[in-house]
Amino acid sequence: MPAFRFNLNGRAQRIETEADRPLLEVLREDLGLIGVRYGCGEGQCRACTVLLDGRPVPSCVTPVRLAEGKSVLTVEGLAVNGKLHPVQQAFLEEGALQCGYCTSGMMLTAVALLKTTPNPTEQQVAEGMNNNLCRCCCYPSIVTAVRLAARLSAMNTQGVGHAG
Amino acid sequence: MPDRTEWIASVEPERYELREPLRYEFHCDRRVFLQCAGAGLLISVFARTLDAQRGAAPASSAGRIHLGEDGFVTVLSGKVEEGQGPRTEFAAATAEELRLPVEKVRVVLADTQLVPNDWLTAGSRSTPVTVPLVRRAAAEARALLLATAAERWKVDASSFQINAGFVKSPDGKLTLGYADLAKSGGDPTGRPAELTPTAAWKTLGQPLVRVNAHDIITGAHAYPSGIQRPGMLYGCVLRPPSYGATLESVDLNAAKQMTGVVALRDGEFVACAAPTSYTARKAVAALAANARWQTKPQISSDELYAHLKKPDGDRQPQVQQSGSVQSGLQQASKKLTASYHIPYVAHSPMEPRTAVAEWTNGSLTVWTGTSNPFEVREDLAKSFHVDPSKVRVIVPDFGGGFGGKHTGEAALEAARLAKEAGKPVSLRWTRAEEFMWGYFRPAGVIDIEAGLDANGRLSAWDFTNYNSGPSAIASPYKLENTRTRFVYADSPLRSGSYRGLAATANNFARESFMDELSSAAGKDPLEFRLAHLENGRLRDVLLAAAERFGWQKRRKESKPNSGVGLACGTEKGSYVAACVEVELDRASGIPRLVEICEAFECGPVLNAKNLRLQVEGCILMGLGAALREEILFENGRLKNGSFTRYRVPRFKDTPKIETVLVERKDLEPAGAGETPIMAVAPAMANAIFAITGEPLRALPLRAKSGKGDSGSASIR
Numbered sequence: 001m002p003a004f005r006f007n008l009n010g011r012a013q014r015i016e017t018e019a020d021r022p023l024l025e026v027l028r029e030d031l032g033l034i035g036v037r038y039g040c041g042e043g044q045c046r047a048c049t050v051l052l053d054g055r056p057v058p059s060c061v062t063p064v065r066l067a068e069g070k071s072v073l074t075v076e077g078l079a080v081n082g083k084l085h086p087v088q089q090a091f092l093e094e095g096a097l098q099c100g101y102c103t104s105g106m107m108l109t110a111v112a113l114l115k116t117t118p119n120p121t122e123q124q125v126a127e128g129m130n131n132n133l134c135r136c137c138c139y140p141s142i143v144t145a146v147r148l149a150a151r152l153s154a155m156n157t158q159g160v161g162h163a164g
Numbered sequence: 165m166p167d168r169t170e171w172i173a174s175v176e177p178e179r180y181e182l183r184e185p186l187r188y189e190f191h192c193d194r195r196v197f198l199q200c201a202g203a204g205l206l207i208s209v210f211a212r213t214l215d216a217q218r219g220a221a222p223a224s225s226a227g228r229i230h231l232g233e234d235g236f237v238t239v240l241s242g243k244v245e246e247g248q249g250p251r252t253e254f255a256a257a258t259a260e261e262l263r264l265p266v267e268k269v270r271v272v273l274a275d276t277q278l279v280p281n282d283w284l285t286a287g288s289r290s291t292p293v294t295v296p297l298v299r300r301a302a303a304e305a306r307a308l309l310l311a312t313a314a315e316r317w318k319v320d321a322s323s324f325q326i327n328a329g330f331v332k333s334p335d336g337k338l339t340l341g342y343a344d345l346a347k348s349g350g351d352p353t354g355r356p357a358e359l360t361p362t363a364a365w366k367t368l369g370q371p372l373v374r375v376n377a378h379d380i381i382t383g384a385h386a387y388p389s390g391i392q393r394p395g396m397l398y399g400c401v402l403r404p405p406s407y408g409a410t411l412e413s414v415d416l417n418a419a420k421q422m423t424g425v426v427a428l429r430d431g432e433f434v435a436c437a438a439p440t441s442y443t444a445r446k447a448v449a450a451l452a453a454n455a456r457w458q459t460k461p462q463i464s465s466d467e468l469y470a471h472l473k474k475p476d477g478d479r480q481p482q483v484q485q486s487g488s489v490q491s492g493l494q495q496a497s498k499k500l501t502a503s504y505h506i507p508y509v510a511h512s513p514m515e516p517r518t519a520v521a522e523w524t525n526g527s528l529t530v531w532t533g534t535s536n537p538f539e540v541r542e543d544l545a546k547s548f549h550v551d552p553s554k555v556r557v558i559v560p561d562f563g564g565g566f567g568g569k570h571t572g573e574a575a576l577e578a579a580r581l582a583k584e585a586g587k588p589v590s591l592r593w594t595r596a597e598e599f600m601w602g603y604f605r606p607a608g609v610i611d612i613e614a615g616l617d618a619n620g621r622l623s624a625w626d627f628t629n630y631n632s633g634p635s636a637i638a639s640p641y642k643l644e645n646t647r648t649r650f651v652y653a654d655s656p657l658r659s660g661s662y663r664g665l666a667a668t669a670n671n672f673a674r675e676s677f678m679d680e681l682s683s684a685a686g687k688d689p690l691e692f693r694l695a696h697l698e699n700g701r702l703r704d705v706l707l708a709a710a711e712r713f714g715w716q717k718r719r720k721e722s723k724p725n726s727g728v729g730l731a732c733g734t735e736k737g738s739y740v741a742a743c744v745e746v747e748l749d750r751a752s753g754i755p756r757l758v759e760i761c762e763a764f765e766c767g768p769v770l771n772a773k774n775l776r777l778q779v780e781g782c783i784l785m786g787l788g789a790a791l792r793e794e795i796l797f798e799n800g801r802l803k804n805g806s807f808t809r810y811r812v813p814r815f816k817d818t819p820k821i822e823t824v825l826v827e828r829k830d831l832e833p834a835g836a837g838e839t840p841i842m843a844v845a846p847a848m849a850n851a852i853f854a855i856t857g858e859p860l861r862a863l864p865l866r867a868k869s870g871k872g873d874s875g876s877a878s879i880r
Contacts, residue, residue: 021442029398029440034390035383037563039514040595044807047514075383088381095373095773098781099247100380101387101514101563126815133807135514135564136247137784138777139818 006067009077015064023067024048024059027074035075035104045133049105050074056112075104078111086156087111090149091142098136106132110146119150204238204346205231207305228280228301229258235329235343237262237269237305239298242282243290244274244535245561246513246569248837249774250290252375254298256771260360260367261302262342263326266375274537274559284570285535286661288736288835291770295833296359303357305342312348313340362768362829371773376561388533388562389518389592396520397426397437399581399591400444402451403601406800407657408460415454419447426585427451437581437589462800463656469505472609472631472653479652482634489613492624492645496615498684503611504673505862506632507794508604508657510805512812515563516598521578522588527554532575533562540572547576548583566785567661568602599805604795605662606655608632610673620685622696627674631655633666636735636842639674641696657797663785664838667735668845672863675731675846680859689730689850690715699734701765701828706732706741708824709763713743725750726758729850731843737834738766739826742783742843744819746851753867755852757787757819757844764840765826767833772825779823779840786844788813792864 001016008031017026022041027033027050036059039047043058050059051073052066078085084092087107097103106129113120113128120128125143134142206227230238239258245251251271259266272278274285282294306326313331314321317338324331330341362369379385386392402414411432419427419436425447426437434455436447463471493499519532528548534540537557545552557575578591593601608631615624625646629637631653638648662668682692690710697703710716710730718728725748732741742762746755764779792811796803804810849860856867 018442021440025441028390032392033383034386034392037387037515038389038592040807042595042806042808045514045595075381079382084381091381092373092377095377095777097247097374097377097380098249098777099514099562099564100374100377100385103380104383107381126818130815133514133812133814135512135566135785135812136777137781137788137813139784139813139815140780140821141777143815143818 002065004064004068006069007071009072009074013072017064019065020063022060023050023062023064023072026064027059027072033074033076037101037104039102039105039133045102045105046109046131047102047105047133049108049132051108051112054112054115056109073108073111075107078107085111086152087114087146087149089152090145094141094145094148096138096141096145098138102132102134106134106142110149113146114150114153118153120147122147204233207231207301207308228297229305231305231342231346233343233346235268235341237264237342238272239269239302240272240279241294241298242274242276242279242538243294244285244537244559246285246533246535246563246565248290248778249374249771250285250294251561252372252774253291253295253770255375256367256370256372257295257298258302260365261299262306262329264329264342266367266372268329271375273561275556276537276541276558277556281538283536284539286567286570288738288838291766291833291835292737295770299359300357303359305345307357309340309342309345312345316340368770369768370771372771373773386560387515387518388520388531388560389515389590391520391531391560391590393520393522393588393590396588396590397439397581397585398441398444399435399437399578399589400441400448401577401591401597402434402436402448402455403597405457406459407462408800409457412456412458414451414456416451418450418454422447422450426581428581428584430580433577433580435577435581435591437585437587441592459800462797464798465796465803468507468607468656469609471656472607474654476652476654481652482650484638484648485646486643487645489624489626489645489647493613493615493626495617495623497618498616499613500616500677500680500684501611501613502673502677502680502859502861503609504669504676506608506610506669506672507863508607508659509662509789509793510599510604510795510810511564511566511568511602511662512595512598512807512810513564513566513568516593516595517569517574517602518562518590518592519572519574519578520588520590521575521582523579523582523586526550527556528579529556529558530575530579531558531560532572532578533565534559534569534572534575535565535567536570536572540575543572544575544579548579566663567605567665570661571603573601595807596805599795599810600802603658603660605665605668606632606659607657608666608669610669612673612677614677614681616681616685620687620692622681629666629670629673632669634670635665636667636670636733640699640702640732640734641678641693642698643696657795663782664735664841667733667839667842668786668789671731671733671735671842672845672849673861675733675843676849676853676859676861679729679850679853683853688719690719693732701739702732702734702741705739705763705765705824705826706730708826709741709743709761712763712822712824713761715743718745725855727851727854729847729852729854731846731850733839733842735839735842738764738836738839740764740840740843742847744844744847744851746848746855748852748855748867750867750869753869755791755848755865755867757791757817757848759820759822760844760847761822761824762840762843763824763826764836765828766836766839767827767831768829769825769827770833775825775836776823778836779825780821782838782840783821783844784813784818786841787817787819787848789863790845790848790865791817794864
C-alpha cells in the first residue's frame with residue numbers, strides 16, 4: 001500500500017492507505033478526527049471542509065494522495081494549547097449552531113474567508129460561505145458569528161502588538 | 165407522567181411511518197444486560213408521588229434527577245437532542261428549581277438503560293410535557309434539602325434561602341447541599357414542592373447558549389457517526405435500484421473474496437462490513453454488479469396528484485362539521501373554489517441516518533440518531549428475538565431530524581451486520597440513501613370551496629385534504645358552516661412526520677385562499693382576517709407582525725415586480741404571523757424573499773437565544789419549501805435525490821429577518837421548534853398574488869410565466 005506524508009494540525013503524519021480513499025475517511029476512520037463530518041459525499045454541502053495549505057476543500061471528494069506534502073487543518077487543530085481560535089470563540093459566544101453537525105466545516109470556511117477578507121460585510125460572508133449548507137438554517141447567526149470573529153481577531157492582533 | 169393515551173392520540177396522526185410492519189426480523193440469542201448509574205440519590209416523579217432510592221440505580225430506572233456525591237446534579241430524560249434545544253432547556257429548568265448554577269447540572273438524554281421513557285421527541289412536546297416533569301422532580305429535591313436541613317438544625321424550613329445549591333444554618337456555621345443529601349440520604353417521602361413562578365425565574369428565561377456547545381465547536385462531540393469502538397468495522401448496504409424492486413439473486417462470493425470483508429444476505433437484507441468504508445463500498449459495488457432484481461412499475465411525479473385523489477381502501481375520512489356547508493353556500497353571493505398541490509419534500513438533515521451496533525454476550529448496544537429511542541429498542545428486540553432488557557439504545561446528540569428520524573432503520577441494519585461480523589459495526593447511510601430510503605413529508609391535494617355573503621363575510625367553508633395530514637386542518641377563523649375532511653390516500657412514496665407536518669400544507673392552502681377571498685370581498689387581507697378572527701393570541705401576533713412591518717403603509721406602496729403578503733396560523737399551542745416582501749422575476753416566475761417580519765408567541769420564553777434560532781430556522785426551512793424543494797420521481801427512482809439537484813436554502817437565500825417575540829408570562833410554555841414554519845409559504849404566495857393578480861396554488865411557488873431555475877423545480 002502506498003504511503004502519504006502530510007502535516008496534520010501542526011504535526012507530521014504518515015499514513016499507508018489506498019491512494020484514492022477520500023481524505024475525509026482517512027481522517028475519521030484511521031486518524032480518529034471525528035470533527036470532520038460526512039454530509040453528502042459529493043462536495044455539495046461542505047460539512048467535511050478542511051483547510052489544505054490554508055484553502056478550504058471538501059475532504060469527501062479529495063483523495064488522500066492530494067494531501068501528500070501539504071498541510072491539513074481540521075477543526076481539532078483550530079484551538080492552540082486549549083485556547084480557542086477567534087472563530088470558535090465567536091461561534092460559542094453567539095451560539096451560532098443548532099444541531100452543530102455543519103459547524104466544523106462552517107468554522108474552517110470562515111477561517112479561510114477571514115484570511116482574505118479580514119473585515120467582511122454581511123453580504124461578503126454570505127457570498128464567501130454560500131457553498132456551506134446548514135439544514136437547521138442558522139445562517140443569520142453564523143453571519144453574526146463570523147463578523148464577531150473578525151472583530152475578535154483584530155483585537156487579538158492588536159493585543160499581540162501591545163505585548164510586543 | 166403525561167397521560168399516555170392522550171399524548172399518543174395527539175401525536176399519532178403524524179406517525180405514518182410507525183404503522184409500517186417491522187422492517188427486518190433476525191435471529192438472535194438471549195442474555196442478560198446490567199447497567200448501573202453512579203452513587204448518589206435518585207429521585208423519580210410519577211404524577212404526584214416522589215420516590216427516591218439510595219445508591220445505585222436499578223437496571224431500568226425511571227429516575228428523573230440524580231444528586232451526585234460530587235456535587236453535580238444529573239437530570240435524566242428519554243428525549244433526544246437534534247438541535248431544537250431540549251438539553252439546555254432541561255439543564256436550565258433543573259438549575260432553576262434547585263437554585264444551582266447551570267454548570268452544576270449534567271443532562272443525560274436518551275439512553276434506554278438509564279433514563280425514563282419520555283416517548284418520541286416530536287410534536288413540540290418537550291417544552292410543555294417534559295420540562296414540567298423535570299421541574300417538578302427538581303423542586304421536590306429542593307424541598308427535600310430544605311426539610312432535611314430543618315430537621316437537622318431543628319428550625320423552620322421557611323426561614324431558609326438556598327444559594328448556589330446550599331442552605332446555611334441560622335448561625336451561619338453549617339451548610340448543607342445536594343452532595344450532602346446524596347451521601348447521607350434523606351426521607352424520600354413526598355413533600356409538597358412549589359414550582360418557581362415565572363416572575364421569580366433567574367435561570368429559566370435567560371438567553372443560554374447550548375450547554376454542550378464547547379464540545380461542538382472543538383469537534384469533540386461524538387455524533388452517532390462519530391462513535392468509534394475497538395475493532396469496529398464499517399458497513400454498507402446493497403440497496404434495490406428502485407422502489408418496489410425485490411432481489412432475485414446475488415453472489416456473495418464477489419465480496420467475500422475481498423480481504424477483511426464480511427458479506428451477508430438475510431432475506432432481502434444484503435450488506436457488507438469491512439475495516440474501512442472504502443472497502444465496504446467496493447465490496448457492495450461488487451455485489452451490485454452481479455445482483456439481479458425484479459422490478460415493479462411505480463407511480464411517477466407527473467401522475468401524483470391524480471393518484472392521491474383516487475379512493476384508497478376502506479379507511480374512512482376524518483370529518484368535522486358544524487352548521488351546514490350547503491346552506492352556507494346557498495346564502496353566499498360569491499362562491500370560490502381552489503385546488504392546491506403539495507409536493508413531497510425531504511428533511512435531508514446534515515447527518516444521514518447512522519448507527520453503531522455492538523453485541524456483547526448476547527446483549528446489544530446501539531448508538532444511533534433517532535427521535536424514538538424506546539421504540540427502536542422494541543424494534544431491535546423483536547427483530548432479533550431478544551428481550552428488550554437486553555437491548556440498550558443510546559442516542560448521542562445527532563445531526564438534525566426535523567421529524568425525519570422517527571425510525572431506526574440504520575440501527576437494525578448495523579445490528580444485523582455486527583452480529584454477523586462478531587465485531588462492532590458503524591453504518592452511516594450515504595446522502596443518496598438518506599434521500600431515497602428515508603421518508604418524506606407527505607404530498608397532498610387540498611380542495612377548498614367557500615362562500616362570501618353580501619357583506620363580504622365567510623358564509624361557508626369546505627376544506628378537504630387528501631393525504632398530506634390533518635395537523636392544523638381546522639380553521640382558526642370564526643365560521644358557522646364548515647366541513648373539514650382528511651382523506652386517506654395511497655402514497656406512492658414512504659412518508660412520515662416533518663417540521664410542523666401537515667400544518668405547512670393546510671396553512672398554505674387556507675391562508676392563500678383567505679387572500680383570494682379577501683380580494684373577492686374587496687377587503688384588505690389583514691382587515692378580512694381580523695374580521696373573522698376571535699382568537700386573541702392569534703390576533704395579537706398578527707397585529708404585532710403587521711405593525712412592526714408597517715403593513716398598512718407598505719401595502720399601498722407600489723414597487724415594480726415587488727409586493728407584500730401576510731399569513732398567520734396556530735398549531736401545537738403556539739401562534740405565528742408573518743408579513744413579507746417578495747420580489748418577482750417576471751421572466752422566470754421565480755420569487756425572492758426580500759424581507760420577512762415574523763411574530764411568534766409560545767407563552768413565557770424559556771430561552772430567548774434558542775427561541776430566536778428556532779424561529780429563524782423555521783422561517784428559512786419554510787422558505788426552502790416555498791422556493792424550490794420538491795421531490796421528483798419516475799418509476800421508482802428519484803430524479804433529484806442529491807444536494808446538487810435538491811436545492812435546500814443557502815446563505816444567499818437569507819432575507820432581512822425581523823423576529824418579534826410576543827411573550828405571555830401568564831400562560832404555560834408551548835414548544836417552538838415547528839409552528840414558526842407555517843406562515844412563510846402562504847405569506848409569500850400572497851405577496852406574489854398581490855404582484856400578478858393571479859393566485860398561486862402549488863408549492864414550490866412559481867408565477868405563471870415561470871420557466872424554472874437551476875433548482876429542483878426545473879427538473880420536470
